[in-house]
Amino acid sequence: MMRLAMMLFHDSGVSNEIGLWIFLSVGVVALFGVFVPLVSWIESRRREREAYYRSETLRRVAEASGEGAKATLELLWEENRQKQMHTREGLKIGGLINMGVGLGLLPFLKMLLPGQAVFLCGLIPLMIGIAMLVYVYVLAAPVVDNRSIR
Helix, strand or coil: CHHHHHHHHCCCCCCCCHHHHHHHHHHHHHHHHHHHHHHHHHHHHHHHHHHHHHHHHHHHHHHHCHHHHHHHHHHHHHHHHHHHHHHHHHHHHHHHHHHHHHHHHHHHHHHHCCCCHHHHHHHHHHHHHHHHHHHHHHHCCCCCCHHHCC
């Protein structure tokens, strides 16, 4: 491809690196115009299919008997509790990563540009991480086990 581009633009006074730019442009269009939408569409179809199968399974279990309804409710409560716990764990990890990035940026920027206050930019991710951890441990409602409410 670069050879073709070089043959087309070599005599016209255009820089020899135009082939590289054409190659990269085609790659970007292929990535963002084809691959990313295709993966997004496939993922949405998978989630839709999982939701359909899950709802059908829950409907069949609930219709089976009186015990089936109780089992379905307990399953829904447990899934909700696990989803809340998963979200909390994600916020904890995200907060720790942000704090680590902020703490790492402080000395790096201090050494990179000594005598300037650019290193204070490291406080931005540090404070975001602290805010995430404060939310998880202080502000968020506790995860409730709904099985005890029956």
